Amino acid sequence: MASEEFIYSLAYLLIAVCVVVPPTEFRSAGLTVQNLLSTWLGSEDVYFIHYHIKRTTATVVVHSLLPIGYYIGLSFVAPDLNLQTPWEANSLWQLYLLASTIYLICASALAVYWKSHKWSCHRIARTLSYHGTSWRAVAAAIDIEFRRIDKFTSGPSGARVIITDSWIMKVSAYNVNVAHQQDCHLNILKSEDHSISHESSTGAQFLTIEVISVNGNIKPFTIRLNSSEYRDLKDKVQAPVVNARNVVITQSLTDRFLDAFREQVAHNPRYHLPEGSVEPDPCIGCMQITSNVKLQKFCEDASQGECVQCYCRPMWCMECMCKWFANRQDQRQPETWMSGKSPCPTCRSKFCVLDVCRLA
Ligand SMILES: [Zn+2]
Ligand SMILES: [Zn+2]
Ligand SMILES: [Zn+2]
Incomplete structure (x- = not known):
């Protein structure tokens, strides 16, 4: 009998730990509080703050079910402990039942209290209220940015x-x-x-x-x-x-290369946009930064070497050009990257680090 209790306790402990801190496998299988209650929680992307107020409330209640769940399960696994008739059980078990019931009642009462006050007393709402006159206005502002x-x-x-x-x-x-x-x-x-x-x-x-x-x-x-x-x-x-x-x-390899690339480009000649040409468009790699580099063959004389003059207008930012360049190098030999060559992302003309020019 004792071994059955032990196996049950071990299994329950394992499940409880997985509920409280879901491992990656549980998360990918969708076995988390937020997945199981997804319809009640609503959309995180649309109502970020309300979603998390409800999620944390649900978590408090679900976690408070665990101690009493253990007791109920054990009452079936080990009938000789008389757990189904608590007045006949060992006083330690009586105390355990009392404590876990109080815990469950307090957690549920807290959830009901939060919900009945339209969440205004919830911890998250109180935190938001310190950032503005109304926590709902702050929540709306956060929701917009989260989207x-x-x-x-x-x-x-x-x-x-x-x-x-x-x-x-x-x-x-x-x-x-x-x-x-x-x-x-x-x-x-x-x-x-x-x-x-x-x-x-x-x-x-x-x-x-x-x-x-x-x-x-x-x-x-x-x-x-x-x-x-x-x-x-x-x-x-x-x-x-x-x-x-x-x-x-410690920076990633690409980040370290970016620093070296940036330093070399700073020493390269600058490229002056022709008179009357329009402002460069945003970089087509990231769409965030205005294009700020142009490929100009400077490494050797025009007719010599592997590099070819590129006639594309500036369409890339330096960081994207660097990442493009790094991706085309031998990933096992980063020490050769600085001396490597890469095709232009648009016209495929070969270039090297010496040919990347910042716009003046
Ligand atoms: Zn870019
Ligand atoms: Zn080109
Ligand atoms: Zn070159």
Whole structure:
């Protein structure tokens, strides 16, 4: 009998852990609180804040069912404990039943209380109310920014970092931390090196960054991300990023190459747009930045070498041109990239790093 109880307890513990911190396999199979309740929760993309207010409420209730669920299950697995007739059970089990019932009642009462006040007393709503006169107006502003495609997101859905044009947010099981970009600064706390992470086979570095707001009602919170995403984060954050502890951030190979590429291009001759020509269009690679490079054969005399003069008008930004170039190099030998050649993305004329000219 004892072994059955033990196996049941172990299995229940395992399931409980998977409910509380769903592993990747559970998430991809859709076995998470948010997936099972998706119709009630609504759309995260349209009503981000309401979605998370409801999701955290549901999480509080679902998690509060776990202790009493264990008791009910055990009462069937081990009838000799008399759990189905608690007045005859061991006093320790009576205490357990009492505690788990109180926990369930409190969690449900809290959920009912939040819902009956139209969520205004929920933790997330209270956080938002510190950012404006009405939390609903702040929520609407966040929803609008969340719908934009250019937001920065990182991490799995249960522990996600989201940075929009004016907000830094961290989604966790019971809460969403929200800080207004204008009010805060970021502080790099530490880095952890993992030789192999479970999401990639190559080594990874994770950074822990603290978000500190001058708004006294907003408690500082930490966000964690892969250092390969650090550049994207910095592009999105207007708030200052302080690295007071001099944490060494390992950049991805492409990022390191981009630095070298940028430095070489800075030494190359500039290209002057012909008189009367129209302003260059946005880069066709990223559609974000105005095209700012032109390929001009400068590496050797016009008739010599492998490179060919390209006659395309400026259509790319330097970063996209660099990524295009890097993708066409031997990925196993990054040390040869600087001396490599690549076809022009549009006309296929060969060029090298010496031929990339910034627009003057
Ligand atoms: Zn671009
Ligand atoms: Zn070309
Ligand atoms: Zn060349």
